[in-house]
Amino acid sequence: MKVGKALVYLFLGILFGIILSKSEAISWFRIQEMFRFESFHMYGLIGSAVATGVLCIQVIKRFKVKDIEGNPIVIADKQKGVWRYLLGGTSFGMGWALVGGCTAPMFILIGYGEYSMAIILFFALFGTFIYGKYKHLLPH
Incomplete structure (x- = not known):
């Protein structure tokens, strides 16, 4: 690395x-x-983390984002x-x-x-x- x-x-x-x-x-x-x-504090934190994760996964899938080395990110x-x-x-x-x-x-x-x-x-x-x-x- x-x-x-x-x-x-x-x-x-x-x-x-x-x-x-x-x-x-x-x-x-x-x-x-x-x-x-x-x-509700921790539920709000966890919920915002889940929402952020869902959004990021959708961006990765739709725009075919590559990793830091230029390889395609494959989500099994x-x-x-x-x-x-x-x-x-x-x-x-x-x-x-x-x-x-x-x-x-x-x-x-x-x-x-x-x-x-x-x-x-x-x-x-x-x-x-x-x-x-x-x-x-x-x-x-």
């Missing part, structure tokens, strides 16, 4: 972290409010099935509710000095490793 591309990715990652921090998306209290249905169709998304979403949501954060906030909170999140990050990476190791044995 060229240095210029790495700097672009680094800048975008820092910008994303600042946006999540300033919008309070990394706040354990905001996440708990969401899961207790006490506040999603596999159909209720159970895979129901079980995956439920397990993700339970972990999110218990921990008070998902992937990006883990890194941001470690940067803020919440070093206990490093334990959670370790087990998230460990779980990803185990899934990759045994993926071929699981129904897909």
Whole structure:
């Protein structure tokens, strides 16, 4: 990877972290409010992210946008099935509710000095490793 591309990715990652921090998306209290249905704040953030994603995907598809290296962006169709998304979403949501954060906030909170999140990050990476190791044995 060229240095210029790495700097672009680094800048975008820092910008994303600042946006999540300033919008309070990394706040354990905001996440708990969401899961207790006490506040619309996180639902509004998630809804705006979904709307932005839908808009961006439509732009990519309609205008045949290319990636940073000039290759066409190919978006594969999603596999159909209720159970895979129901079980995956439920397990993700339970972990999110218990921990008070998902992937990006883990890194941001470690940067803020919440070093206990490093334990959670370790087990998230460990779980990803185990899934990759045994993926071929699981129904897909």
